[in-house]
Amino acid sequence: MKRIIKKVAVVGSGIMGSGIACHFANIGVEVLLLDIAPNELTETETRKGLSLENKAVRNRIVNEHLANALKSRPSPIYHQKFASRITTGNTADNMKDIASADWIIEVVVERLDIKKLVFEQIEKFRKPGTLVTSNTSGIPIRFMSEGRSEDFQKHFCGTHFFNPARYLKLFEIIPGPQTSSEVLSFLNNYGEQFLGKTSVVAKDTPAFIGNRIGIFGIQSLFHLVSEMGLTIEEVDKLTGPVIGRPKSATFRTVDVVGLDTLVHVANGLYQGVPDDEAHELFKLPDFISKMMENKWFGSKTGQGFYKKVDKDILSLDLNTLEYRAVKKANFATLELTKTIDKPIDRFKVLIKGTDKAGEFYRKNFAGMFAYVSNRVPEITDDLYKIDDAMKAGFGWENGPFEIWDAIGVQKGIELIKASGLNYAKWVDDMAASGSNSFYTVKDGATYYYDLQSKTQVKKPGQDAFIILDNIRDSKKVWSNSGAIIEHLGDGILNLEFRSKMNTIGGDVLQGINKAIDLAEKEYNGLVIGNQAANFSVGANIGMIFMMAxxxxxxxxxxxIKMFQDTMMRVRYSSIPVIVAPHGMTLGGGCEMSMHADKVVAAAETYIGLVEFGVGVIPGGGGSKEMTLRASDLFRKNDVELNVLQEYFLTVAMAKVSTSAHEAFDLGVLQKGKDIVVVNKDRQILEAKKQALILAEAGYTQPIQRKDIKVLGKQALGMFLVGTDQMTAGHFISDHDKKIANKLAYVMAGGDLSEPTLVSEQYLLDIEREAFLSLCTERKTLERIQFMLTKGKPLRN
Known part of the structure; x- marks a missing residue:
């Protein structure tokens, strides 16, 4: 049966419900968002003489929840205009409207009795065959559909989105007793392809997969803190980016999520898994109980493990439960990993540490390895689903079994035994079968150890992906210290940056030119893409700083000329060049995208020309390109200055999109040419497809432009007046004015006496001259140095 989702009904508009509604709106689906009608008037409504029958009053709760969600940061929606895809209503008046929905998602309070009442109402109005799912974080799915019809139960299951729904990729699917295999297969594929998620089918066990393992990890840390006498700063240092976890690490993450939320799930697990070998770890330590009594829940109550007082951040002393100044945490073991770029390569070093950090990692990993081995097959038959859940739901770069592989299976067993813990027998069976790791890579695909067949089995779903980690060695065509060229198949090359933060320096530029040379001689096209956290943070400003x-x-x-020439080669080679940006795509990374034949952007792309932050203008063709794009939009009888001004302000204000969809508004991406993919994992394969389409259509090398209309003194005068006024009003500094005036000169095409048609090279030359002149300014060098040392812009 072919199933198409045109309309979704979301019942429950709290933080989670509104977030889910927004994400469906993100992907172009019509959404009906419902909540209860209020049973009493507010003071304002009473003063206005409104009644409980007034439509605005009846929809007040849902409308307030949605409005709060749309105002929140980070935003749950790719573009504010997408909110028009959401219609609101209340469950008393509008439940009948769910009859037109293809999928109904319940997101009400976590109480089984209330959920069952909601499902009773839903069944009255849903049309047969409509999907019904519950977004629960732990209530058994088998209880929810009791008493419902056969058709309801067949099309019912749990679909657990993680909060925030837009940003966290985990999408757990939990079948009920009667859920059809067709429904599970559809939801699994829909989550991956349309919602951009990592879909994981879980068993109907307490807290499912992500929260079962995640809460165990946090609770075991709580107990380890007391056992080892660690401070919260030390734990956050040890459990953050050094091991491939978010910057918020452990305690800052709990503050953001809310201690009360975590405790609710932990208490549920303590009651729900009495036979779990780690049952006692789910019992709250004394300091957590005291914090709950004090209502120190974290950000929502103004204090938790950390507390902000004026501009100072204080941390909680877990022994005295008093706040004190944050203490810097340092460990000799961590110093040994500073030269190791990838977290997965650090674990062998970390567990050998002779200080408190080494002891912490040995105990922590031993506990986690033992626990996850014992959860298979209890919570899932497939070990890879645990890794997928932790990476997609908790932001871990590597899952527990991947970390165990990195340390070595036998070494992991030694750690478990040294801690007096027990691991599952199937781990020994795996070794006996000849497999010495949980994962292997063969022919570009990932295989995992399957408990039933006792063999390595290909991980499903990979045909929709190209995983660069899996082909980097076998498909490498060329490399240097900053870039690798791989053959993706079908005559399409991929250029992958390998520099720190994927900055663009000499090695990367050499790689781009080499990739184009190779593709022009022997291949059909080129993709420039990678699968790091960010596409590129821009040019290597350290190199620029040293030269200046x-x-x-x-x-x-x-x-700078080499950078410009390379960007022009991206635009004017004889083969199609597709750029695949994602994450932070700043400065030079943005300029490269703007010169591609086509951009295949991940939805979560934060792209912009940010050079003003380091005291210069875009010098790799970005200023030229924005001028060209403005010129292309000039229409007869238009006020051309207004069009140009929009593009000027985008650069001068260093605007960065908060999604790929916003980048179209900035003129960085182009409608009708560039495309957006929701699932970043599919990006390289999609970029390859686009390169092949262009190549097979008979790609012709473009001709450099000589028809760019610049407005000369007419535009320059307007810009200079504007910067004078901004400086006089103290909105910008004198140095900001100097940078803006340089940009104005370039985008006006110089001080030409009248509008003139010029070439790209003309604009590149004056762009480079302006860039270089700014590099001679002391205040620019101060800005670059501040960015290099502090990681943020200086306003001087």
């Missing part, structure tokens, strides 16, 4: 400080202006001029 040493006053090596000829060398700097040559370096």
């Amino acid at each position: 400080v040493e006053q090596e202006y000829d060398e700097l001029n040559m370096a």
Whole structure:
């Protein structure tokens, strides 16, 4: 049966319900969002003489919840205009409207009795065959559909989105006793392809997969803190980016999520898994109980493990339960990993540490390894689902079994035994079968150890992906220290940046030119893409800073010209070049995207020309390109200055999109040419497909543009007046004004006496001249140095 989702009804508009509604709106689905009608008037409504029968009053709860969600940051929606896809109503008046929905999602309070009442109402109005799912974080699915019809139960299951629904990729699917295999298969594929999620089918066990393992991890840390006498700063240092976890690590994450939320799930597990070998770990330590009594829940109550007082951040002393100044945490073991770029390569070093950090990692990993081994097959038959859940739901770069593989299976067993814990027998069976790891890679695909067949089985769903980690060695065509070229198949190459933060320096530029050379001679097209956290944070400003400080202006001029020439090769090669940005795509990364034949952007792409933050203008063709794009929008009888001004302000205000969809508004992505994919994992394969389409259609090398209309003194005068006014009003500094005036000169095409048609090279030359002149300014060098040392812009 072919199933198409055109309309979704979401019942329950709290933080989670509104977030889910927004994410369906993100992907173009019509949404009906419902909540209860209020049973009493507010003071304002009473004063206005409104009644409980008034439509605005009856929809007040749902409308307030949705409005709060749309105002929240980070935003749950790709573009504010997408909110028009959401219609609101109340369950008393509008439940009948769910009859037109293809999928009904219940997101009400976590109480079984209330959920069952909601399902009773839903069954009265849903049309047969409509999907019905519950977004529960732990109530057994088998209890929810009791008493419902056969058709309801066949099309009913749990679908657990993680909060925030837009950003966290985990999508747990939990079948009920009668859920059809067709429904599970559909939801699994829909989650991956349309919602951009990592779909994981879980068993109907307490807290399912993600929260079962995640809450165990946090609770075991709570107990380990007391056992080892660690501070919260030390734990956050040890459990953050150094091991591939979010910057918020453990305690800051709990503050953001809410201690009360975590305790609710932990208490549920303590009651729900009495036979769990780690049952006692789900019991709250004394300091957590005291914090709950004090209502120190975290950000929502103004204090938790951390507390902000004026501009100072204080941390909680877990022994005295008093707040004190944050203490810096340092460990010798962590120093040993500073030269190891990838977290997965650090674990072998971390567990060998002879200080408190080494002891912490040995105990922590031993507990986690033992626990996850014992959860298979209890919570899932497939070990990879545990890793997928932790990566997608908790932001771990590597899952527990991947970390165990990195340390070595036998070494992991030694750690478990040294801690007096027990692991599952199937781990020994795996070794006996000849498998010495949980995962293997073969022919570009990932295989995992399957308990039933006792063999390595291909992980499903990979045909929709190209995983660069799996082909990097076998498909490598060329490499240097900053870039690797791989053959994706079908005559399409991929260029992958490998520099720190994927900055664009000499090695990367060499890689781009080499990739284009190779593709023009022997291949059909080129993709520029990677699967790191961010596409590129821009040009290597450290190199620019050193050249400017040493006053090596000829060398700097040559370096900038090489950057410009390389971007122009991306635009004007004889093969199609597709750029696949995602995450932070700033400065030079943005300029590269703007010069591609086509951009295949991940929905979560934060892209913009941010050079003003380091005291310069875009110098790799970005200023030229924004001028060109403005010119292309000039229409007869238009006020051309207004069009140009919009593009000027985008650069001068260093605007960065909060999604790929917003980048179209900025003029960085182009409608009708560039496309957006929701699932980042599918991005490289989609970019390859687009390169093949262009190649097979008979790609012709474009001709460089010589028809760019610049407005000369007419535009320059307007911009200069504007910067004078902004400076006089103290909105910008004198140096901001100097940078803006340089940009104005470039985007006006210089001080030409009248509008003129110019070439791209003309604009590139004056762009480079402006960039270089700013590099001679002391205040620019101060900005670059501040960015290099502090990681944030300086306003001077």
